[in-house]
Amino acid sequence: MSSIRARDREETKQLLIDAVGAVIEADGFGSVGVNKVAKAAGVDKALIYRYFGGFAQLLQAYGDQTDFWWTVEDILGDDLPDALPNAGGDNLAAWLSLIFERHVEFLRNHPVTLEIIAWEMSERNELTIALEYVREQRSLDLMKQLLARFGQTDRLDMVHFGPVMALLGAAGNYLAARGRHVQNFNGLDLKSDRGWQQLFHAVETMLLGLVQEKS
Amino acid sequence: MSSIRARDREETKQLLIDAVGAVIEADGFGSVGVNKVAKAAGVDKALIYRYFGGFAQLLQAYGDQTDFWWTVEDILGDDLPDALPNAGGDNLAAWLSLIFERHVEFLRNHPVTLEIIAWEMSERNELTIALEYVREQRSLDLMKQLLARFGQTDRLDMVHFGPVMALLGAAGNYLAARGRHVQNFNGLDLKSDRGWQQLFHAVETMLLGLVQEKS
DNA sequence: TTGACTAGTCACCGTATGGAGACTTATAAG
DNA sequence: CTTATAAGTCTCCATACGGTGACTAGTCAA
Numbered sequence: 124m125s126s127i128r129a130r131d132r133e134e135t136k137q138l139l140i141d142a143v144g145a146v147i148e149a150d151g152f153g154s155v156g157v158n159k160v161a162k163a164a165g166v167d168k169a170l171i172y173r174y175f176g177g178f179a180q181l182l183q184a185y186g187d188q189t190d191f192w193w194t195v196e197d198i199l200g201d202d203l204p205d206a207l208p209n210a211g212g213d214n215l216a217a218w219l220s221l222i223f224e225r226h227v228e229f230l231r232n233h234p235v236t237l238e239i240i241a242w243e244m245s246e247r248n249e250l251t252i253a254l255e256y257v258r259e260q261r262s263l264d265l266m267k268q269l270l271a272r273f274g275q276t277d278r279l280d281m282v283h284f285g286p287v288m289a290l291l292g293a294a295g296n297y298l299a300a301r302g303r304h305v306q307n308f309n310g311l312d313l314k315s316d317r318g319w320q321q322l323f324h325a326v327e328t329m330l331l332g333l334v335q336e337k338s
Numbered sequence: 339m340s341s342i343r344a345r346d347r348e349e350t351k352q353l354l355i356d357a358v359g360a361v362i363e364a365d366g367f368g369s370v371g372v373n374k375v376a377k378a379a380g381v382d383k384a385l386i387y388r389y390f391g392g393f394a395q396l397l398q399a400y401g402d403q404t405d406f407w408w409t410v411e412d413i414l415g416d417d418l419p420d421a422l423p424n425a426g427g428d429n430l431a432a433w434l435s436l437i438f439e440r441h442v443e444f445l446r447n448h449p450v451t452l453e454i455i456a457w458e459m460s461e462r463n464e465l466t467i468a469l470e471y472v473r474e475q476r477s478l479d480l481m482k483q484l485l486a487r488f489g490q491t492d493r494l495d496m497v498h499f500g501p502v503m504a505l506l507g508a509a510g511n512y513l514a515a516r517g518r519h520v521q522n523f524n525g526l527d528l529k530s531d532r533g534w535q536q537l538f539h540a541v542e543t544m545l546l547g548l549v550q551e552k553s
Numbered sequence: 554t555t556g557a558c559t560a561g562t563c564a565c566c567g568t569a570t571g572g573a574g575a576c577t578t579a580t581a582a583g
Numbered sequence: 584c585t586t587a588t589a590a591g592t593c594t595c596c597a598t599a600c601g602g603t604g605a606c607t608a609g610t611c612a613a
Contacts, residue, residue, distance in 0.1 A: 130560045130609065153368070153460050157601055167562055172602070244456035245368050247519050255520065262524045286540035289513070289526035294505045297512035304462050305470065309477045311504035325501035332547020345579060345590045372571060382592055387572070 136174050136184075138164040143185040147235050152242035155182075182250055191236045192258045193229045195265050198222055215273040216330040222265070223291045224323050230299035231319075241300045262292065283333065291326065298322070351389050351399075353379040358400040362450050367457035370397075397465055406451045407473045408444045410480050413437055430488040431545040437480070438506045439538050445514035446534075456515045477507065498548065506541065513537070 142164035146155050157178045161168035175181040199222075230237055243251045266288055274281060302313030312318030343349070357379035361370050372393045376383035390396040414437075445452055458466045481503055489496060517528030527533030 132560065135560075151460055156599095158599075168601085169563090169603080170561070173560085178601075241459035244459045244515055245366055259522065259524070266525065282536075283540040283543055285525045286537045287544065289524035290505075290509045290537065290541065292524050293512040293516070294509040297508040298504070300459055301508070307474065309474070309504035309507050310481065310500045321497075322501045322505065325498040326505065328498055329502065329544045329548045333544045347590070350590080371569090373569075383571085384573080384593090385591070388590090393571075 132174065135164075135166055135170060138166055139171060139174070139181060140185050140188060142166075143181060144189065144235060147238050152238045153245070179250070186250065186254065189235070191233070191239060191254060192261055193226070194261060195268060197229065198225050198265060199268070200225075215269065216333065217327075218269065218273075219287065219291070219330050220323070220327040223295060223326050226292065227295045227299055227319065227323075230295065231302070234303070237300045237303055240296050241303075262288070287330075287333065347389065350379075350381055350385060353381055354386060354389070354396060355400050355403060357381075358396060359404065359450060362453050367453045368460075394465070401465065401469065404450070406448070406454055406469060407476055408441070409476060410483060412444065413440050413480060414483070415440075430484065431548065432542075433484065433488075434502065434506070434545050435538070435542040438510060438541050441507065442510045442514055442534065442538075445510065446517070449518070452515045452518055455511050456518075477503070502545075502548065 139160065142160045143155065146159050146163050150159070157168050157171055160178075160181070161171060171178060171181050175184060230240075239251075239254060243255060266285065270281070270284065298308060298311070298313055301308055306312065306314050311322060354375065357375045358370065361374050361378050365374070372383050372386055375393075375396070376386060386393060386396050390399060445455075454466075454469060458470060481500065485496070485499065513523060513526070513528055516523055521527065521529050526537060
């Protein structure tokens with residue numbers, strides 16, 4: 124029981140920062156607060172104010188230390204688009220399908236990110252605005268890279284490229300976040316890999332059809 | 339200033355019930371509580387306990403009085419599927435596209451429903467479970483009706499029907515809820531009708547392609 | 554050994570919450 | 584006119600929140 128930690132400011136700061144993530148993952152973003160975080164860190168809440176200046180700055184520090192969102196490299200992998208010669212014509216559709224899959228897998232492996240997505244639906248403040256700005260930029264980055272490779276040559280009607288990305292991103296976010304607590308959505312099983320495979324398959328088929336539709 | 343309402347139990351109950359909706363619409367579901375609702379109703383909060391037994395029952399009464407979700411008739415309109423002779427073959431794709439559009443329009447015209455959708459992302463209790471049960475049933479109802487008309491004749495691969503419905507429903511919910519407070523998502527403008535038209539158009543094209551993809 | 558510095562503790566404040574009991578007052582029956 | 588019932592008001596309570604100031608106690612240099 125002699126949990127007498129040595130007095131160490133930096134270690135205590137890190138304990139607090141880590142506690143933020145732990146509380147979010149355990150109880151969601153909505154119930155994160157100065158009392159709960161301090162208790163989770165095993166530290167007095169007064170230190171939050173002394174070391175960080177306030178709870179908002181602690182959250183800020185947590186955000187700065189954590190990557191909540193994929194980078195373009197995460198999504199495109201080592202096989203950058205130009206590694207695949209742009210021959211087939213439906214390459215972009217295949218890529219979009221793969222991107223959707225990786226997007227969803229990223230979310231399913233990052234519970235804190237799912238909490239943030241859920242939280243952003245009901246709350247809007249400096250922190251959520253900053254986080255959603257990062258995501259929007261990453262998404263636009265990804266789209267720009269895809270357009271640079273496929274924009275002139277692919278048969279997909281580029282008028283639909285943006286809306287389709289939005290549709291897939293929105294559906295992925297919603298279903299992944301919902302799958303945290305709910306089993307089914309519109310008959311789809313969000314808690315089984317099989318349900319997600321069905322979704323991936325349907326998306327792939329739709330995208331291939333979209334390409335061939337190009338007038 | 340003599341706002342001396344006559345003493346009327348039923349009227350007061352209704353005032354409270356209506357205040358629930360008003361508070362939700364104004365401040366969101368997360369900040370709904372006994373104090374705020376009573377103040378909005380211009381009534382003492384003790385009456386909530388006397389007339390309803392508790393705040394949960396007041397919410398229950400509000401839920402029973404309000405239709406948060408479309409019915410199959412709302413979505414299919416008077417033109418039931420069998421009113422259109424099943425000639426073209428891509429009728430189902432056209433219907434799905436129309437359904438998506440009506441789904442989104444319903445949401446955009448029902449702010450309280452959007453608040454509930456957002457709220458369900460972070461909270462899960464008896465009330466949210468009851469509400470999402472209703473929606474799931476309505477969605478399955480809709481799908482069953484569509485399958486009954488098109489299941490045997492349409493060229494759409496029925497393996498993909500369920501997942502596609504889930505994808506469209508999820509994207510509609512997410513984008514509509516997000517559009518309450520945020521302007522853009524993946525470059526799509528959620529606050530202008532033009533942005534939504536782009537989305538509808540892209541969805542229509544995708545669905546048509548899906549039909550023609552049937553192997 | 555002493556004294557300064559600072560990491561960590563503790564008690565407290567103001568506010569808002571959900572909730573209950575005691576009270577006042579309007580109304581309608583006898 | 585009297586009186587019981589019920590509508591509506593008021594005060595209070597326990598709890599939890601974010602936040603602050605005073606205090607205790609290790610640590611390290613002189």
